[in-house]
Amino acid sequence: MRRKYSIFIIVTVAVLLELIFIVQYLYARKGIREEVEHRAETELRVKNLEIQKVMVAVETAISNTVWAAERSLEEPDSLYPVLRRMVEHNPTIVGAGLMFRANYYQEKGLWFEPYVAQRQDGSIEEAQIGSASHNYLEADFYVNGTKAGKGVWSEPYYDNAGAKMMLCTYTIPIHDSKGETVALLGADVSLEWLSSVINSSHIYPSSFNVVISRKGMVMVGPDEKLVMHSTIQEVTSTSSDTTTRFINQQQMSGQSGHQDITDNNGKKISVFYAPVDGETGWSMSVVCNQDEIYADLRERGLYLTLLMLAGIALLGYIIYRTARSARSLQKANAEKERIGSELRIARDIQQSMLPRLSTLDARLHAKFDIYASLVPAKEVGGDLYDFHVRDEKLFFCIGDVAGKGVPSSLLMAVTRSLFRNVSASEDEPASIVTAINQSMVEMNDSDMFVTLFVGVLDLASGQLHYCNAGHEAPLLIGKGTGLLPTNNNIPVGTMPDWNYEGQTALIHPGTTIFLYTDGLTEAENKDHVQYGKQRMTKLAQQILRDKGSIDPESFIALQAKALRQFVAGAEQSDDLTMLAIRYRNS
Numbered sequence: 001m002r003r004k005y006s007i008f009i010i011v012t013v014a015v016l017l018e019l020i021f022i023v024q025y026l027y028a029r030k031g032i033r034e035e036v037e038h039r040a041e042t043e044l045r046v047k048n049l050e051i052q053k054v055m056v057a058v059e060t061a062i063s064n065t066v067w068a069a070e071r072s073l074e075e076p077d078s079l080y081p082v083l084r085r086m087v088e089h090n091p092t093i094v095g096a097g098l099m100f101r102a103n104y105y106q107e108k109g110l111w112f113e114p115y116v117a118q119r120q121d122g123s124i125e126e127a128q129i130g131s132a133s134h135n136y137l138e139a140d141f142y143v144n145g146t147k148a149g150k151g152v153w154s155e156p157y158y159d160n161a162g163a164k165m166m167l168c169t170y171t172i173p174i175h176d177s178k179g180e181t182v183a184l185l186g187a188d189v190s191l192e193w194l195s196s197v198i199n200s201s202h203i204y205p206s207s208f209n210v211v212i213s214r215k216g217m218v219m220v221g222p223d224e225k226l227v228m229h230s231t232i233q234e235v236t237s238t239s240s241d242t243t244t245r246f247i248n249q250q251q252m253s254g255q256s257g258h259q260d261i262t263d264n265n266g267k268k269i270s271v272f273y274a275p276v277d278g279e280t281g282w283s284m285s286v287v288c289n290q291d292e293i294y295a296d297l298r299e300r301g302l303y304l305t306l307l308m309l310a311g312i313a314l315l316g317y318i319i320y321r322t323a324r325s326a327r328s329l330q331k332a333n334a335e336k337e338r339i340g341s342e343l344r345i346a347r348d349i350q351q352s353m354l355p356r357l358s359t360l361d362a363r364l365h366a367k368f369d370i371y372a373s374l375v376p377a378k379e380v381g382g383d384l385y386d387f388h389v390r391d392e393k394l395f396f397c398i399g400d401v402a403g404k405g406v407p408s409s410l411l412m413a414v415t416r417s418l419f420r421n422v423s424a425s426e427d428e429p430a431s432i433v434t435a436i437n438q439s440m441v442e443m444n445d446s447d448m449f450v451t452l453f454v455g456v457l458d459l460a461s462g463q464l465h466y467c468n469a470g471h472e473a474p475l476l477i478g479k480g481t482g483l484l485p486t487n488n489n490i491p492v493g494t495m496p497d498w499n500y501e502g503q504t505a506l507i508h509p510g511t512t513i514f515l516y517t518d519g520l521t522e523a524e525n526k527d528h529v530q531y532g533k534q535r536m537t538k539l540a541q542q543i544l545r546d547k548g549s550i551d552p553e554s555f556i557a558l559q560a561k562a563l564r565q566f567v568a569g570a571e572q573s574d575d576l577t578m579l580a581i582r583y584r585n586s
Contacts, residue, residue: 214281382408430502478511
């Protein structure tokens, strides 16, 4: 009986230790998985930001050159200095050209493409490269750029006439004095920098990064023979795992996520992918071998097995360690609850920082009505709005900090405080935004940025002075309902010397200024369809027809109701802020 009881104890202990081993293994595997997901997402975000820095620089340079090109249309030979200045002042751009529609200049012939290229030795070459052998009129970048009617990035291609290398081109329409599109202004960017950026680091020695174009062409990959010669569909066509095709579809449609696949050799692979922000249509992915991800875990598993066998003789010690683990878990839960409580307090503090309507002077309600709503996606959010009245002028702003959660909420509080402090003595929105940008750049070590719209409404005249820093254009509801024209200023917190441009508009009595963050227009239903500016504007027009002038609170309530019906219970993915101002001047 004693022997049987001892065997029973030994078997029980062995089973208990085996269960503990399995639990620990699974818990460690989960932790490693979460860590690699975080590292991969960080890698994708960092690469995305590095690419965006180049893309934004090119887009800004070409946008700033449009006016000079349009002003020089009457003298075609004067276009070369315009292109030369853009190339000389932007080292990222290897070439720039103007592609005119067929026979635009009779004396120049059917094709006229003045082009300026910067060679590797630093020299600048100028040439007219349009010809039958270089018929840009049939090239995809010309056809697609003309159809788009706006700035657009081309598919990667090899340019054998101008830059003579693999590149991508950003084109933007050029209009004559009648407003007709007569040419495309293009800036060429070499793909060599993209490969260096993408391959500058890897999260594991054998992991690799891949970038594909809008049409699936491999732009950066582990095998140079495949780059710009094969599509991702062709590369993965021999895979027996159908998940590979799903990943390709997700990337081609601009989705982000991660999936596990099995290659034809039976190896498990983790793929993390995300789109490149902007108009490129590119997608990045990080590919990791699970043997490498869990290599340390397997080695530890062997050691744990040996320890488990030895632990049968050390039952008391194992029980002691288990009790300590239980106490640690209890402490972790208590810490989690403490953090949750602090987040709830932080949310209350953040909400209390927002302005109150009751603080406005009662006599000002005859001049305007105002109402706002802010619904964060998490406990705390990165959206902000503020308003106050000084010298018979209504100062107001709305902003959206990149990202969500605690870091964004802290930057939101800083931005709101900067607005309130600067606008207390400054009247021009462009100066207010410039001061906020300068202060944020000096303290922005985390490379976060804020889209911001600042307006100053003269309550006596209805004159609106405003400056938009990369934010969504406000919607005017009333006489001439539509989006308020805004300049292409960048968000604050990114570039210290950016020259923010202010604008003006006359707001007629009875007109409502509706400001919002992309949590409204980019809200998605369960089919991943966005609410969009068209639905927002259409609803505003319907309200105007049915009810005429409506108070801001009711207008925001109707927009919120329409949004809830559209998303139909889908999880809120971004902070949602709406601010409506009805100018009365009665």
